[in-house]
Every structure is written in C-alpha cells, then in structure tokens.
Amino acid sequence: MFVDKVKIKIKAGDGGNGCVSFHREKFVQAGGPDGGDGGRGGDIVFTATDRMHTLMDFRFKRSFVAENGKDGTNGRRTGLNGASVEILVPKGTVIKDAESGRVLADMYETDAPKILLKGGRGGYGNQHFATATRQAPSYAKPGERGRGLEVVLELKSIADLGLVGFPNVGKSTLLSVVTSAKPKIANYHFTTLYPNLGICDYNGYSFTVADIPGIVEGASRGIGLGYDFLRHIERTRMLLHVIDISGSEGRDPVSDFEAIMQELDAYGKLKEKKMLVAANKIDLCPDDTNLNRLKEKLEPLGIPVYPISAATTKGTEELIKAVVRELKQIPYIQPFEEEPLELPDEEKSFTVEKSENGFTVSGTLVEDIIRSVNFGDLDSLNYFHNCLRKSGIIDALREKGAKDGDTVVIDEMEFEFTE
Numbered sequence: 001m002f003v004d005k006v007k008i009k010i011k012a013g014d015g016g017n018g019c020v021s022f023h024r025e026k027f028v029q030a031g032g033p034d035g036g037d038g039g040r041g042g043d044i045v046f047t048a049t050d051r052m053h054t055l056m057d058f059r060f061k062r063s064f065v066a067e068n069g070k071d072g073t074n075g076r077r078t079g080l081n082g083a084s085v086e087i088l089v090p091k092g093t094v095i096k097d098a099e100s101g102r103v104l105a106d107m108y109e110t111d112a113p114k115i116l117l118k119g120g121r122g123g124y125g126n127q128h129f130a131t132a133t134r135q136a137p138s139y140a141k142p143g144e145r146g147r148g149l150e151v152v153l154e155l156k157s158i159a160d161l162g163l164v165g166f167p168n169v170g171k172s173t174l175l176s177v178v179t180s181a182k183p184k185i186a187n188y189h190f191t192t193l194y195p196n197l198g199i200c201d202y203n204g205y206s207f208t209v210a211d212i213p214g215i216v217e218g219a220s221r222g223i224g225l226g227y228d229f230l231r232h233i234e235r236t237r238m239l240l241h242v243i244d245i246s247g248s249e250g251r252d253p254v255s256d257f258e259a260i261m262q263e264l265d266a267y268g269k270l271k272e273k274k275m276l277v278a279a280n281k282i283d284l285c286p287d288d289t290n291l292n293r294l295k296e297k298l299e300p301l302g303i304p305v306y307p308i309s310a311a312t313t314k315g316t317e318e319l320i321k322a323v324v325r326e327l328k329q330i331p332y333i334q335p336f337e338e339e340p341l342e343l344p345d346e347e348k349s350f351t352v353e354k355s356e357n358g359f360t361v362s363g364t365l366v367e368d369i370i371r372s373v374n375f376g377d378l379d380s381l382n383y384f385h386n387c388l389r390k391s392g393i394i395d396a397l398r399e400k401g402a403k404d405g406d407t408v409v410i411d412e413m414e415f416e417f418t419e
C-alpha cells in the first residue's frame with residue numbers, strides 16, 4: 001500500500017493559566033502577590049527523514065495534539081511547559097493548510113525540524129500586575145490557546161533524474177542496473193505500482209533516480225495506473241524518457257515518444273525539463289532502422305538519443321555519463337515558497353463594521369487581545385479597555401459613530417461601548 005497524500009489534524013498545546021496568590025508567612029500580615037506564570041504549551045514540529053518513503057503511517061494516526069502548559073502556582077512558581085510533538089515525514093513532504101491550500105512548509109531537507117504550530121504562551125501570574133496604586137491585584141491572565149489546524153501532507157519525492165515511459169519498456173530494469181535499488185521487474189504492464197528511488201554513484205558523483213509506474217496514452221484523462229504519480233517526478237531536475245526501440249509490443253517507438261510527450265504536456269509542469277532518451281531493448285533490434293528514425297526525429301529537437309540494453313547493460317555507462325554531464329549544469333530544484341501561518345505583529349490588523357444593532361470588530365489584532373483577557377475580573381477588563389484604546393480600536397469605533405451604550409461585538413462577545 002502506497003500513500004502519498006493524507007489529511008491530518010494538528011493542535012499546539014494551550015498555555016497554562018497565570019495564578020492569583022498572595023505571599024503568606026508567619027508574622028507577615030499582607031504579603032505581596034506571588035502568583036506564578038503559566039507554562040508554555042507544546043509545539044507541533046515536523047522533521048523530514050530518509051527512512052520513510054510513504055505517508056502510510058498517517059492512515060492510522062491522523063490527529064496530533066501537543067501537551068498543554070501547566071498553570072502557575074504560588075511562590076512565583078512558573079508552570080511546567082507542555083511537551084512538543086515531533087511528527088516524522090518522508091523527505092519531500094509538502095505541508096499545506098487544508099482550507100486555503102497554501103504551502104506552510106516544504107520538508108525538503110532531513111534533520112531540519114520546522115515548528116509548524118507554536119504552543120500558546122503561558123498567562124502572567126498576578127505577581128506582574130502589582131502597581132503603586134494596586135497592591136493586591138486579584139487577577140491573572142489565562143494562557144493563550146494553542147492553535148488547531150487541518151493540514152494536507154503531500155509527498156513529492158525529490159530526485160535528480162526521473163524515469164518516464166510506457167509500461168514494460170524497462171524503466172525498473174534500468175534503475176536496477178544503474179543503482180543498488182531492487183525494484184520489481186517483470187514482463188507485464190504495471191509491474192511498478194508505486195515510485196522507487198535509487199542512488200546512482202558514478203565516479204564519485206552521486207545522484208538520485210526516481211522510477212514511477214508506466215504511463216499510457218490518455219493518462220491525463222485517468223487511463224492507466226496513476227497520472228498522479230507524475231507528482232513524484234515534478235521535482236526532478238531532469239527526465240530520462242525510456243522507449244522500447246525494438247517495438248517488441250507492436251507499437252512504434254516514434255509514436256511512443258509523441259504519446260508520452262503529450263501526456264507530460266497535459267501535466268504542465270514537466271515539459272520544460274531537460275530530457276534525454278534511452279532507446280532500450282536494442283538487443284532485440286534486427287537492425288538500426290528504428291533507432292535512426294527516432295534520432296532523425298529527436299536530434300533536431302535537441303533531445304539526444306542513447307541506444308542501450310538494460311538487460312545486458314550495453315550502452316548504460318555512456319548514458320549515465322551523459323546524465324552526469326547534464327546534471328552538473330542544472331541547478332538544484334528550489335523548494336516551494338513557504339507562507340507562514342502566524343502574522344508578524346506589524347501586519348496584524350482589525351476592521352470595524354456597522355452592523356444591524358451595533359458594531360462588529362474583527363481581525364487578527366483583536367483576536368490576540370481578547371485571548372489575553374480574564375473577563376471575570378474588573379481590573380482585567382480595565383486592562384482590556386486600555387489595549388483597545390492603545391491599538392486605535394476605540395477611535396475607529398467613535399469615527400464610525402459609536403456612542404456610549406452602543407453594542408460592540410468583538411470575537412463573538414458583546415460589550416457596551418464606553419469611551
């Protein structure tokens with residue numbers, strides 16, 4: 001079973017709540033506030049590895065929740081941080097936000113962990129809220145909630161050379177000859193059911209080769225095994241088109257070439273790649289007629305043709321030499337551009353709208369403010385009001401015509417407008 005696309009749920013840990021507490025000691029009458037802060041929630045971290053080749057493990061476990069931070073306690077003790085969750089994925093996994101489809105992370109490098117969701121911050125304990133005029137603050141901040149998200153994991157293998165061609169032309173045989181991979185080889189169509197990767201080492205230059213299931217005419221319309229597998233050669237630097245030059249299955253090598261090119265064209269992203277052609281099964285050819293016809297057709301297009309026999313390994317060394325020569329001139333594939341989930345502070349914003357029976361304030365800025373308030377406490381509400389004033393929300397409401405007593409809805413909570 002090969003799985004290269006899954007949807008999973010992840011959630012960062014909530015921050016622990018701040019604590020309300022006052023110092024108590026014999027002979028000390030009114031001790032100061034000593035409520036500790038909440039601990040941080042755990043992060044959701046992704047790490048790419050070479051030891052996994054599919055996303056199969058995620059068929060059984062689809063939900064990952066990091067631990068919450070512990071609440072602060074008396075004596076200024078900060079709560080323990082929640083443990084993070086590390087999720088291992090095969091190298092080449094692209095992580096997308098399920099809702100918007102935007103790329104959050106491209107796991108193209110091994111051993112480079114990426115934090116996808118940061119745990120919520122712990123709330124401040126009441127030790128932080130003492131001022132000259134307020135010596136016994138009876139509130140603390142609740143912890144920030146850890147964000148939850150649905151993400152799609154998509155494996156887009158990263159290899160230097162991708163093998164394409166009709167079924168049974170000898171792609172896997174070639175892979176087994178030039179790398180130490182041991183793919184299944186057999187004399188029928190669709191022997192290869194999922195991508196195989198191998199590493200080829202030629203005089204100290206090593207590169208990776210991806211062998212995918214054969215494609216057929218009409219693949220782009222859903223015929224054959226899986227046009228979807230082309231996603232595994234999307235990120236190769238170069239393609240090697242393998243053709244059965246002997247026409248052993250009654251097809252014509254020149255029209256084979258054209259048919260595959262048409263399917264690659266339909267896929268779109270593959271047609272600009274540099275391509276070499278391996279004219280395989282040359283051992284079965286009685287003469288050079290087919291080879292010459294193919295060369296006549298391709299050489300004017302700048303596509304070199306290498307006659308080989310993967311079965312006897314004849315010509316494979318020259319082919320690999322040519323592949324290495326080309327690869328040395330082709331830059332490495334750029335990873336996808338990642339769009340971060342969290343907005344930097346300066347990009348946080350809010351909007352004020354007049355609604356039927358009052359005003360509605362929304363946006364990333366207010367969500368952040370509202371999360372940090374303890375609504376059961378008057379001091380905390382004053383603090384909240386101050387934040388609204390400082391961030392310009394009160395002014396914006398006034399400009400839209402809000403007057404004392406009007407209803408203002410912020411993040412589903414209703415307030416009465418006061419200046």
Ligand SMILES: Nc1nc2c(ncn2[C@@H]2O[C@H](COP(=O)(O)OP(=O)(O)OP(=O)(O)O)[C@@H](O)[C@H]2O)c(=O)[nH]1
Binds near residue numbers: 168185192213
């Ligand atoms: N005579 C001859 N037979 C070959 C050569 N290369 C491969 N074959 C045979 O062709 C058949 C198909 O080989 P595979 O390597 O499985 O072909 P494939 O392109 O990977 O096929 P799919 O995985 O089905 O797409 C096998 O029976 C191989 O032994 C060759 O150079 N000469």
Ligand SMILES: [Mg+2]
Binds near residue numbers: 192214
């Ligand atoms: Mg194969």
